[in-house]
Amino acid sequence: MKDSIIYSLFFFFFFFCFGDFADSLTPDGLSLLSLKSAVDQSTAGSAFSDWADSDASPCRWTGISCMNITGFPDPRVVGIALSGKNLRGYIPSELGNLVYLRRLNLHSNNFYGAIPTQLFNATSLHSLFLYGNNLSGQLPPSICNLPRLQNLDLSNNSLSGSLDKGLNNCKQLQRLILAGNHFTGEIPAGIWSGMENLLQLDLSDNVFTGSVPEDFGDLKSLSGTLNLSFNHLSGGIPKSLGDLPVTVSFDLRNNNFSGEIPQTGSFSNQGPTAFLNNPLLCGFPLQKSCKNQAPSSPGNPNSSPGSDNNPKKGLSPGLIILISVADAAAVAFIGLVVVYIYWKKKDNANGCSCTGKTKFGANTEKSRLCCSCINGGFGNSDSELDPPERGRGEGELVAIDKGFTFELDELLRASAYVLGKSGLGIVYKVVLGNGIPVAVRRLGEGGDQRYKEFAAEVQAIGRVKHPNVVRLRAYYWAPDEKLLISDFISHGNLASAIRGRNGQPISLSWSTRLKILKGTARGLAYLHECSPRKFVHGDIKPSNILLDNESQPYISDFGLNRLITITGNNPSSGGLMGSALPYMKSSQTERANNYRAPEARVQGNKPTQKWDVYSFGVVLLELLTGKSPELSPTSTSTSLEIPDLVRWVRKGFEDENPLSDMVDPVLLQEVHAKKEVLAAFHVALACTEPDPEVRPRMKTVSENLERVGS
Numbered sequence: 001m002k003d004s005i006i007y008s009l010f011f012f013f014f015f016f017c018f019g020d021f022a023d024s025l026t027p028d029g030l031s032l033l034s035l036k037s038a039v040d041q042s043t044a045g046s047a048f049s050d051w052a053d054s055d056a057s058p059c060r061w062t063g064i065s066c067m068n069i070t071g072f073p074d075p076r077v078v079g080i081a082l083s084g085k086n087l088r089g090y091i092p093s094e095l096g097n098l099v100y101l102r103r104l105n106l107h108s109n110n111f112y113g114a115i116p117t118q119l120f121n122a123t124s125l126h127s128l129f130l131y132g133n134n135l136s137g138q139l140p141p142s143i144c145n146l147p148r149l150q151n152l153d154l155s156n157n158s159l160s161g162s163l164d165k166g167l168n169n170c171k172q173l174q175r176l177i178l179a180g181n182h183f184t185g186e187i188p189a190g191i192w193s194g195m196e197n198l199l200q201l202d203l204s205d206n207v208f209t210g211s212v213p214e215d216f217g218d219l220k221s222l223s224g225t226l227n228l229s230f231n232h233l234s235g236g237i238p239k240s241l242g243d244l245p246v247t248v249s250f251d252l253r254n255n256n257f258s259g260e261i262p263q264t265g266s267f268s269n270q271g272p273t274a275f276l277n278n279p280l281l282c283g284f285p286l287q288k289s290c291k292n293q294a295p296s297s298p299g300n301p302n303s304s305p306g307s308d309n310n311p312k313k314g315l316s317p318g319l320i321i322l323i324s325v326a327d328a329a330a331v332a333f334i335g336l337v338v339v340y341i342y343w344k345k346k347d348n349a350n351g352c353s354c355t356g357k358t359k360f361g362a363n364t365e366k367s368r369l370c371c372s373c374i375n376g377g378f379g380n381s382d383s384e385l386d387p388p389e390r391g392r393g394e395g396e397l398v399a400i401d402k403g404f405t406f407e408l409d410e411l412l413r414a415s416a417y418v419l420g421k422s423g424l425g426i427v428y429k430v431v432l433g434n435g436i437p438v439a440v441r442r443l444g445e446g447g448d449q450r451y452k453e454f455a456a457e458v459q460a461i462g463r464v465k466h467p468n469v470v471r472l473r474a475y476y477w478a479p480d481e482k483l484l485i486s487d488f489i490s491h492g493n494l495a496s497a498i499r500g501r502n503g504q505p506i507s508l509s510w511s512t513r514l515k516i517l518k519g520t521a522r523g524l525a526y527l528h529e530c531s532p533r534k535f536v537h538g539d540i541k542p543s544n545i546l547l548d549n550e551s552q553p554y555i556s557d558f559g560l561n562r563l564i565t566i567t568g569n570n571p572s573s574g575g576l577m578g579s580a581l582p583y584m585k586s587s588q589t590e591r592a593n594n595y596r597a598p599e600a601r602v603q604g605n606k607p608t609q610k611w612d613v614y615s616f617g618v619v620l621l622e623l624l625t626g627k628s629p630e631l632s633p634t635s636t637s638t639s640l641e642i643p644d645l646v647r648w649v650r651k652g653f654e655d656e657n658p659l660s661d662m663v664d665p666v667l668l669q670e671v672h673a674k675k676e677v678l679a680a681f682h683v684a685l686a687c688t689e690p691d692p693e694v695r696p697r698m699k700t701v702s703e704n705l706e707r708v709g710s
Contacts, residue, residue: 028077029058031097035080039089043110047085069100076100081655083129084108091130096121103656107153108132115154120145127151129654131177134158139178144169155202156180163187168194175200179227186210187233193218199682202227204251211235217243224686225694229253236260237281242267247704249696250274257281260290269700273693397476397485398455400462429488437488438473442481443563451477454566458484461559463532468523470546470556482563489554495542497551498622507666510673512551513623514709517680519553520545521702524616527558528609528698535559538607540615541595542622594629594645595619599692610692613701617687621645624680626664646688653685679708 025033036048051061057074059066065079077098087109093116095101101122107129114137115130126148135154138161143149149170155177162185163178170176174197183206192198192215199221208231216226217240226241226248234256241250242265250270258280261267272285282290419427419439428440454477462472476483491497494516497508508516527535537544537558546554597614599605618629622645629645652662660668663677683704689695696704 024056025053026057026074028074028098028100029055031094032058032061032064032077032080034092034094038092039087043086043088045085047082047087065103067100078124079103079105079655081105082109083654086110088112091116091119091135093118095119098122100124102148103127103129105129105655106133107654110134112136114138115140115143117142123147125149126172127656129153131155131157131180136160139163139183141166144173146170148172150174150197153177154181158182160184165191167191170195171197173198177202178206179204181206183208187213189213189215192216195219197221199223200225203231204228205230207231208233212238212241214238214240217241219244221245222248223682225249225251225689225696227251227694228255231255233257237262239264241265247696247700249694249700251694253277253693261286269697271697397474398458399474400459400472437490439470439486439488441484441486441560443484443560450566454482454563457559457562457566460533464527464535464558466523466526466530468519468553468555469526469558470554484563486556487554489546489548489556491547491549491551493543493556494545494547494553494619497547498542498626499628508551508623510667510670510677511709513667514676514680514705515551516545516547516553517620517623518702518705520555520619521616521698521705523553523555524612525698525702527555528612533559534609536607536609537612537615538600539593540612540619541593542619545619597692598690608692609698610695613687613695613698614692616698616701617684617695618645620680620684620687621649624664624667624677624684625649625662626666649681650685653681673709676709680705683708 033051033053036044036051039048041048047062049062051058055061057066058064058077059075063080063082064077065081066075067078069076078100079102080095080098081103083105084107087106089111090113091106091111095104096116096118099122102124104119104122104125104127109132111130111133112135115135117140119125120140120142123146125146127150129151131153132155135157136159139154139159141164143152144166150172151174152170153175156179158181159178160182163183165188167176167188168191171194173195176195176198177200179202183203185208187203187208187210190213192213198219201219201222202225204227208228210233212228212233212235217238219226220243222244226244229251230253232255233252236259237252237257239262242262244266246266246269248266250266252275253273254277257275257278260283261275261281263284270285272287275281275286282288419429426442428442429437430440431437458472458475465471470486470489472484472486474485476485524537524540527537535558537555538561539557540555544555544557546556548554595615595618597611600607600611600614622628625645627645627648649662659674659678662681667673667677683701686696687701
């Protein structure tokens, strides 16, 4: 490294004293040449191929951005972006001479050595992205001498030492990401309350010890994830973290925290994964009661306050009375159950039954009144009892919603046409005799020995009742045919709305897009948190988000993969509906599913709710950018298609590209929506985090979107 520094100094001395270009190349260009000389040229590739010392200005060089500054005849360098170039070398101190440098982006290379303190003479720096290198040494205390510093990402390096309390001078800092280094010691307290603009804090995968500072709770602007995982932090989790915004997710895994998890404020929004691998932690949401971890008394660490050392001591009189009262209450409860069953049977004897065993379409007033008592509650099942014993012979329609009154013959005689075809079956639009359209999905012919399993799955799907989820109304079971009958949603799907039916996209206003996003998020959150099975959809994409004539979204196709597995046959082959209804080949081209989460693309992985969160994030990005992440394997890329939309957007934010470069041009006309669009981008980036554990729950996503535009 010393040889490289000597060479750099000689390089500059030679340039200034003897070079013919010294009078032509700007001072900023000369400073940049120090970076070229500091890099091993065998690793440079084409990164510096156009960095010619004979140029008058460096502004056309690869990775260099310039801007006209008042009072200077020549443009000044404001950005350096040479990320992911496999460059090996050190960061030269001469870059500190670039006094108008705003962004330094050298991440994902092989730079080594310490971060030079002279770099912070470039006082205009507001974004420093040096992650993914092999930088060593301490975090320079003078780094907060940069008055405009907003983004500091030094993750995945070999930095060490402790954090300096001088960090409290970083008043404008918005992102502090130091994950994946070798920092040690305690996280300093008393500095965080001054960081009023901090949005992201990631100190994970270091060697920090001690307790979590109480003033973390003062980070009122924090969003996304507070990540302290994979350290050696200990002690109790401070209750002050509950004062953080409810949208903040915690990641405190793999530490040595102890005691009970607080239950106040934003703690109520955290899932169990936030606290895993802390053996001494207890309490909700962990399935580990704190009753078995009684607090230690001062005199005896193995005893709890008020304990008696005499193991033969019997039950207290108060406890005996309590047990007796509980026994009496249990007897009374059993008596009430017996009386309820008696009156229930008596009601059924009088002809009022809600078991679903009557003929499909029964419509007596008495039956409606009886069933309304069961179905009155929000989210309750229309048939909470066991699946009816059907499907053993000719096949029969089974009502999930008793409001539907039609027979199988009427269904087969009705006018119909194919809406689409996929691995989840052919979907028909069927118009009944009363003029009501329904969607009929044909699942296949097999699975005749698994009726009870099939019926139980269908009943679970039928219990889902939410304004943004397609409602299942009935099903048909026979040995040679399985059909699902659900609501028909009139205005196609979101994919058609975005891309158009004939290649002509429909112009969606920001308010319409926001309405679609909010409704879809609410529906997904319901499936994850409130549905009987806590469903995982597993295939969220625009074609599975249906729209009505008011652009209200409806999530479709959830729970179908399991039903296809049960039926075990190709749903697109002949069968009852295949012969009774006209067949039309779907015109939809099969496209690569780039909405899937990275872990979902690994064969053998089971679907999780975090898959859905990622997929929803990609849909959100598509509505924000107007660019599709899907590419047809038979077509070439167009300006509206981005093979990796998530990576493209992330790079845009890292490089601090103007929002106008990423957002759908249609939305640029709605000036009032700029702040809302930016807020939605942050939600999308949180949803599409590579690590599924870091992604928020859909409930949190929905709550964040509800705040946008409200």
